[in-house]
Amino acid sequence: MSASRTERLLNLLIALLNTTYGLRRSELRDKVYHDTTSTDVAFGRMFERDKGELRHFGFDVETVTDKGWGSDDPATTRYRIGKESNRLPDVSLTPAECTVLILAAQLWEHAALGSAAVNAVRKLQASGGLVDAELPAGVQPRIRPAGQAFEDLVAAMHAQHPVTFSYLAGSTGKEEERLVEPWGLGSRFGQWYLVARDRNRGDKRFFRLSRLTSAVTVLEKESFTPLADFNMRAELAGLAELPIRTAVVDVQSGRLHGLRTRALPDPVPEAGAGLPEAGRDRLSVPYRDAETLAEELASYGPRVRVVSPPELLTSVRRRLAAAAAFASAPVPPVAFPAGSSQPVFPAGAAPRRGRKRTSEDQLARMLQLVPFLVHNQGLHISEVAAKFGITRQELEADLRILICSGLPEGYPDDLLDIQWDDDHVTITEDLDLKRPVRFTVEEACALLTGLETLNGLPELAEGGALESVTLKLMAAAGEEGLKAAALSAPEVGPGNSAALETAREAIRTGTRLRLRYFSPLRDSVSERDIDPLRLYSLDNTWYLEAYCHSAQGLRNFRLDRIEALESTGLPVSDSAKPGDSFPVKLFTPNDDDAVVVVELTRRGAGLADDYYAERTVALPDGGLLAEIRFGNTDWLPMFVAQHGGAARILHPEELAEASREGLSAALAQYED
Known part of the structure; x- marks a missing residue:
């Protein structure tokens, strides 16, 4: 990351925002760039690149040309940025609208759109649009996107880059390499679909993400023009459900x-x-989808053998074989150093890092940071760092650049004035950066798609707050909001509505429940008394967080595995308190959990977030090494088999050997 380039872009932005008549190139070269050594041609190239970066951020760099009076008086070109350029319009929300908006922002489970939603909410906070709101008791819907492929496809779709991937064709049952232009992503019938133009076939095609057999490769040097007025939800509406x-x-x-x-x-x-x-x-x-059932059956290992149909048998064998091959492959020479999340590589091994943070990334954060500080004066520096998901050291580096930035003259009153000597951050001079910039396309998609998804919850759709906040955000997002139509999230309405209503009523009244529950880990049914605390969902799978009196601790119960649920008429106990995490975590770590080191391929990298990895390090091939806590290790062979070559256990060795033995026994059933 180049701090000097970040500072230069920030100073250029401040200079162009704070001039009424515009600044000539010579003035900018002298007072902003302080350039005295490069040639006119070299400076011109650098200046054009910087203007392009500001335009990339959404700022309209205006060019004003004054014609000269005669041949000895040449034309003069000046540059400026209007005060309203790329500024988020004022958005005034009621408490009810804020409630709906916060729920929509929290829908995205771990995905890049989750970070985008956080950024969008932060911009609304900085503009004063959010007010205190109380979230509905016991309801917390969320969306879990379809792994790393979803992340890569969303990024390619918004950047308008084509992608390639290996795909298991439904018509032939063979793996084929596909080169496509991604138009939209959406969920229907419990499946995530990509709608894209297949370049080799020259036509629109639907691709089920469950049939992707490789990681998605984004062709960043190529581009395409998306289909005008594309609407993913309309595309999915015409899709017939599998028989x-x-x-x-x-x-x-x-x-x-x-x-x-x-x-x-x-x-x-x-x-x-x-x-x-x-x-x-x-x-x-x-069943309807062979790949979905194959994932489940493969996880059962030697306990189940597929007889027919051949398509399903082939898919299960393919998953087991891929998992067995990965589990037996040489172990990478990588380890976690004590007390650090940085990898240790042996001499000569050069890791391939993920995309480095650039000066543009830092500038984007600063453009959020200044208005946030203006509207949140006096916060502790550690709290500010936590709000932005960075370390205190990174935040201080940002602040040091900010306090050296300002108007071209460079007088003390012309600089951004930020103080944090007592660890509480205050800002007294913002140089017209106090208003947040407009939503990016990712931020608009995250919020607007989330709001559309909440239509599946009747209690939120009632009262008009959902509709009114959607209209306000559409107006604020402008053209970027129109691009949200390329994304369609799954419905979050529960299948087991009777259990949901029973649980909601018990949460509201503070009543203990008795349930009969099937646990796939133990492969058994048990009866328990529970104190219900919160309801939440991942897609249309709903969970009940409760204090279990049998386990004497917090547990999460899937509603579709509850075979019976009834009120006991007794009040909940004083020990029934929800977990600290919000949104609620699917897995609650305990001190006696087993710490397992898992290797994930690039295709399976998203599993690190799904299972709340405590430490991760990048591998040279684009995969990850992840350290994860598991309360029950008996199902880890199922975990490895289920993901068909995208994950394997490295440590403890006895768990790695157990998974290899399970895969070997499962494959032996199909040898003949």
Whole structure:
């Protein structure tokens, strides 16, 4: 990151914002750039690049030309930026609208759009648009995007770059390399879809993200023009749901209760399949998407064997084989140093880093930081750093650049005035940077798509706050808001609405519940008394956070695994308190959890966020090494098999060996 370039861009922006008539290039060269050594041509190239960067940020650099009086008086060109250029319009929100907006911003689970939503909310806070609001008790919907592929595709879609990936074609069952122009992403029928123009076929195509068999590669040196007036939700509305098919599987007797509950009452006989082996039961399981079912069946390892159809059998074998190959591959020479999240590489090993933070990234943060400080005077410096997701050292580096930036004359009153000597940050001179810049396309997408998603919750759609805040944000986002139509999130309405209503009423009244619950980790059904605390969702899968009296601690229960739920009539205990995290975490770490080192490929890198990795380091091939806490390690072989070559266990060695043995036993079923 070049601090000097960041400071130069910031000074240029301040100079052009604070001039009424504009500044000539010679004035800028002398007073902003302090350039005395480069040639006119070299300076001109640098100045044009910087103007391009400011335009990239959304600032309209105006060119004003004054014609000379005669041949001995040449034309004069001046530059300026209007006071209203790229400024977020004032947005005034009611408490009810703020409630809906905050819920929409918190929808995105870990994704890049989650960071964009945080930035957008911070801009609204800096403009004074947000007021204190109380979130609805016990309701916290969230969206979990489809892994790293989602992140890469969203970035390519907004930057208008084509992408390539390997895809398992539904028509042929073969893996094919695809080169496409991504137009939109959306979720329907529990599946994430990409709508894109396939360059090789010259036509629009739908791609299910569950069928991508490789990481997405973004072709950053190429570009495309997106389809005008594209609407992802309209595209998905015309998509027919996959037909129901039947899979025939042999399952170990007395095992996999969850799979058995979904099986048909009478197994469908499979011609030429023979009888199941001793100790196994034959089940007929309905399904729609073979890849989704294959992911589940692969996770069961040797406890299940696919009989038919061939497409499903092939998919399960492919996942198991890929997982086994990755689990047996040489271990990378990388380790976590004590007390640090930085990797240790042996001599001669050069890691490939992720995208470095650039001066443009730093400037973007500063343009949020100044208006935030103006509207939040006196915050502790550590609190400010936490709000921006950076370290105190990084924040102080930003502040040191800011206090050296200002108007061309450079007098004390012409500089940004920021103080943090007592660890409390105050700003007294903002040089017209006190208003936040407009939403980026990612920020507009994050908020507007989130608001559209909340339509699935009747209690939020009622009262008009959802509609009114959507209209206000659409007006504030302008053209960037129109691009939000390229993204369509899943509906968050729960499938088990009866359990949801029972839980919500118990949370409201403070009443203890009794439930009968199926645990896939233990493959058993248990009865428990619980004190309900919060409801939240990941896509349309809803969870109930509760204090479990049997476990004597906080637990999260999936509503679709609750077989019975009823009120006991007793009040909740004093020990029933929700977790500290907000939004609530799906996994609550404990001191006695096993610390597991997992290697993730680039395709599976998003799992580090899904499982709240405590430390991660980048690997030379673009993958990650992640240190994750697991409360129950018995299911880790399932975890490795499920992700089909995107994850493996490195440490402890006994867990790594257990996963290899499970994969070997599962594959042995298909050797003939």
